[in-house]
Amino acid sequence: MSNDSSSNGTDQSCFDIYDDHHFIGLAVLSVVLSIISSIFLLAAIALIVLFKKYVYLSQKLILYLCIASLLFSFSTVLNVTPADAHTNPVSKAYCIIMGFVDQVFLWWQINCVAIIMIDVFIRVVFERNTRKYKIPYIIGIVAPPLVFSWIPFIGLSYGPAGVFCWIRDREYENCDVFNLGAILRFSLYYAPFYALMIGLAILLVITLCISRRKKKQWMTGNLGKETIELQKKIISETRSLIGYPVFFMVICITPLIFRIYGIFKTDGTIYFILSYLLVIVYRLIGVIIALIFALDPETRKKLNCVEIQAAIQRWKGKEKNAVVAYEAEIGRSDSYSREKAIKIEKDT
Numbered sequence: 001m002s003n004d005s006s007s008n009g010t011d012q013s014c015f016d017i018y019d020d021h022h023f024i025g026l027a028v029l030s031v032v033l034s035i036i037s038s039i040f041l042l043a044a045i046a047l048i049v050l051f052k053k054y055v056y057l058s059q060k061l062i063l064y065l066c067i068a069s070l071l072f073s074f075s076t077v078l079n080v081t082p083a084d085a086h087t088n089p090v091s092k093a094y095c096i097i098m099g100f101v102d103q104v105f106l107w108w109q110i111n112c113v114a115i116i117m118i119d120v121f122i123r124v125v126f127e128r129n130t131r132k133y134k135i136p137y138i139i140g141i142v143a144p145p146l147v148f149s150w151i152p153f154i155g156l157s158y159g160p161a162g163v164f165c166w167i168r169d170r171e172y173e174n175c176d177v178f179n180l181g182a183i184l185r186f187s188l189y190y191a192p193f194y195a196l197m198i199g200l201a202i203l204l205v206i207t208l209c210i211s212r213r214k215k216k217q218w219m220t221g222n223l224g225k226e227t228i229e230l231q232k233k234i235i236s237e238t239r240s241l242i243g244y245p246v247f248f249m250v251i252c253i254t255p256l257i258f259r260i261y262g263i264f265k266t267d268g269t270i271y272f273i274l275s276y277l278l279v280i281v282y283r284l285i286g287v288i289i290a291l292i293f294a295l296d297p298e299t300r301k302k303l304n305c306v307e308i309q310a311a312i313q314r315w316k317g318k319e320k321n322a323v324v325a326y327e328a329e330i331g332r333s334d335s336y337s338r339e340k341a342i343k344i345e346k347d348t
Contacts, residue, residue, distance in 0.1 A: 034076040037286025041070040044290040065112040072105040095165035099158035107145035117245035120238040121203045240296045
């Protein structure tokens with residue numbers, strides 16, 4: 001995947017990854033950072049469950065992203081190429097399985113980000129209720145990776161890819177370039193990933209332009225009061241979602257630099273510096289996602305002992321009044337329907 005670190009060579013020395021201290025350092029760093037990301041994501045999911053921030057679709061999308069990222073972090077904890085993966089059938093099979101699992105979980109994570117951006121675009125630009133898209137969203141996240149990730153089993157293309165298992169780029173017999181692997185890497189990851197990031201960037205620009213234009217309309221008073229209030233609610237809520245796709249668009253620059261440099265040189269100090277940077281960026285994705293969630297104003301104001309203890313009491317069923325108050329707050333924070341929010345407020 002984009003975090004591979006392969007070596008050049010014309011013999012089986014290209015598989016002796018543990019003879020190089022750089023590769024050992026990359027493997028250790030990957031495992032440690034993946035464990036840290038897993039801890040942060042578990043904490044984020046625990047807060048989502050504790051504060052019941054999974055009621056509305058926008059909240060569910062964040063939960064889906066956290067779960068997908070957690071699965072990816074778990075897989076990267078285990079995804080280290082066995083030293084004998086090119087000769088031992090058991091180690092080779094393990095690397096093939098980990099390459100497949102890593103490919104699926106990474107794309108689930110990427111697809112969650114894409115769905116979040118698409119949802120923000122639909123809500124801001126078209127002011128449309130997106131709850132009915134829940135099932136298509138889930139299918140769009142889960143199904144494509146499960147389908148195309150089986151393709152590299154053709155020619156046993158999953159295998160050692162440097163320190164990590166992914167789509168291999170070397171022949172097992174003599175370390176020559178594995179051309180099918182190079183084709184599959186490009187067609188199943190690099191091309192669709194960067195095409196998707198470009199598409200999301202276009203949606204982001206359109207969304208921000210439309211949002212800015214609507215704010216100007218508020219100032220001029222060309223819209224009715226109810227319409228303005230609804231638009232303000234939509235933009236306020238989507239603001240907490242937009243940080244996730246923006247973050248992914250920024251980090252995609254790092255693997256691009258790495259791949260461009262790797263075309264000309266796959267060893268040396270700069271190459272290994274870029275390798276370490278790439279591992280750090282990808283293995284800390286879970287940490288950043290958890291921090292984006294925690295820094296959301298609605299979440300941040302609940303991160304204190306009083307709110308956490310009250311939430312625990314609500315889960316135990318010992319604070320009925322708190323439950324009512326919390327449900328009213330959820331109703332006010334969702335903008336699918338202004339009438340629905342008003343009804344909930346009246347009912348409570």
